Amino acid sequence: MAKQTIDALVSGGKATAAPPLGPALGPLGVNIGQVVSEINRKTASFNGMQVPVKVIVDSSTKEFEITIGTPPASALIKKEAGIEKGASNPLMDKVADILIEQAIKIAKMKEDSLLGKDLKQKVKEIVGTCQSMGILVEGKPANETIVDINNGKFDEQIKSGKTELTEEERKKLEIERQRLKEEMEARRHEFEAKAKAIIEEMKGAEKNAIKKRLIQEKIPGPLIRELLPEDAKPEEGKPAPAAPQKK
Secondary structure, three states: OOEEEEEEEEEEOOOOOOOOHHHHHHHHOOOHHHHHHHHHHHHHHHEOOEEEEEEEEEOOOOOEEEEEOOOOHHHHHHHHHOOOOOOOOOOOOOOEEEOHHHHHHHHHHOHHHOOOOOHHHHHHHHHHHHHHHOEEEOOEOHHHHHHHHHOOOOHHHHHHOOOOOOHHHHHHHHHHHHHHHHHHHHHHHHHHHHHHHHHHHOOOOOHHHHHHHHHHOOOOHHHHHHHOOOOOOOOOOOOOOOOOOOO
């Protein structure tokens, strides 16, 4: 029996007959409404995330089978951390904190796609991803938590496979997330004020010189790109200066 496969990326629990699913399924003769309903049932736990799905259709009987992939580790981490995006400057800014149990949960969900030979190694991969997103693990920078994992600090939790948090633990993490947010905003205001003062002080100087000074003062790159003035434009009615001729 011939089978055809449709691969798509859908919003968890919110797939519709609109593209990409509808147009791809239409020519196969299946009941699109049933397919969409089944996809939404299977992806409901991934609400707010993009989820890879595979629809396998038997072209003769019109029966279908749906398999669900897992969202990227970064999307699962953001859901566990209760944030919409990671830090734009992860080395400096920390946007949330998660517990080792949450890292274990994500490692188990992504088990088939991680490289580690055992759960402990896979948990370290997830913690490493937290490092690049500006997310603390157990109240520490992720690279420090990896050292703790290597030293066996979390062997008991990993061995037990505990993945769920108590309501009290979740409340504490929410308080910590809010504290980190306020701390990051305060630091941004401080850097912004310093950068604006430098830009005003060097008004009229070449852009590269201003940029060099801002970097020397350790102003974060994203803020430099946001605040640094564009190159001067020619006045209205006047042509831009001609580029120098190569000799």
